[in-house]
Amino acid sequence: MIKIKVKCFSQVKYALGENEINLDLENGPTTLDVERIIREKSNGKLDGVSLRIAVNQQYQAEETELQDGDEVAFIPPVQGG
Amino acid sequence: MVKAEIINGPIDFFPSVDNRQQDGAELVFNGRVRATEHGKNITALEYEQYEGMAEAELTQLAEQVMKKFPIHDLFCRHRIGQVDVGETSLHVSIWSKHRKEAIEAMDCFIFELKKRVPIWKWAILSDGTKVPSECEH
Numbered sequence: 001m002i003k004i005k006v007k008c009f010s011q012v013k014y015a016l017g018e019n020e021i022n023l024d025l026e027n028g029p030t031t032l033d034v035e036r037i038i039r040e041k042s043n044g045k046l047d048g049v050s051l052r053i054a055v056n057q058q059y060q061a062e063e064t065e066l067q068d069g070d071e072v073a074f075i076p077p078v079q080g081g
Numbered sequence: 082m083v084k085a086e087i088i089n090g091p092i093d094f095f096p097s098v099d100n101r102q103q104d105g106a107e108l109v110f111n112g113r114v115r116a117t118e119h120g121k122n123i124t125a126l127e128y129e130q131y132e133g134m135a136e137a138e139l140t141q142l143a144e145q146v147m148k149k150f151p152i153h154d155l156f157c158r159h160r161i162g163q164v165d166v167g168e169t170s171l172h173v174s175i176w177s178k179h180r181k182e183a184i185e186a187m188d189c190f191i192f193e194l195k196k197r198v199p200i201w202k203w204a205i206l207s208d209g210t211k212v213p214s215e216c217e218h
Contacts, residue, residue, distance in 0.1 A: 080171070
C-alpha cells in the first residue's frame with residue numbers, strides 16, 4: 001500500500017470540491033490509474049477537460065509508476081498572463 | 082540576467098533606468114484585467130498558482146527564452162490572488178541591443194507562459210460568485 005497526495009486546481013478543484021485528496025493505493029499504481037480515479041470522482045464534470053500530469057512538480061510526458069509519498073497534480077489548461 | 086517572481090500583492094514595476102549603454106531597446110509588457118469575461122461583467126480575477134512549480138516553470142521558461150534570443154535581460158513578475166479590473170497581473174521587461182529580438186522574445190515568452198506555467202484564473206462576477214475562468218487567451 002502506498003500513499004499519494006493529489007493536488008487539485010482550477011476546474012479539477014471546482015469539479016471535486018477539494019484542494020487536496022489523499023489516496024491509499026495498491027499494486028504499483030501509475031499516473032493513469034490515478035487519473036481514472038479522479039475522473040470517476042468528478043461524476044462527468046471533467047469530461048472533455050484535457051489534463052496534463054505533474055509528479056512532484058515535474059510535468060510527465062508519459063504514464064509514470066508512482067512511489068509512496070508522491071505528489072500528483074492533474075493540470076487543466078493553464079491561464080497565466 | 083533573468084528574474085522571474087510570483088507576487089501576492091500589487092506589482093512594483095522594474096525601474097526604467099538611463100545607464101544601460103549597450104541596450105538600444107527596452108520593451109515593457111503589462112497584462113491587465115479586463116472588465117468582461119465571455120460577455121459577463123466581472124469585478125476581479127483571482128489568480129491561483131501551483132505553489133513552487135509555477136515559479137520554477139516561469140524561471141525555466143525565462144532562461145530558455147534568454148538562450149533562444151540575443152537579449153540581455155528578461156525580468157518578469159506575475160501576480161497571484163485577487164487582481165481587480167484594470168490592475169496589472171503580469172509585468173515583463175526585456176532589454177536588448179535592437180528592438181526586433183526583444184519583440185520576438187517577448188512574444189515567445191508570453192505565448193509559452195500561457196501554455197505551461199501552472200497558473201489559473203477564477204472570475205469574480207458582479208454578484209460575488211467565483212467560477213473558473215473560461216478564458217484561454
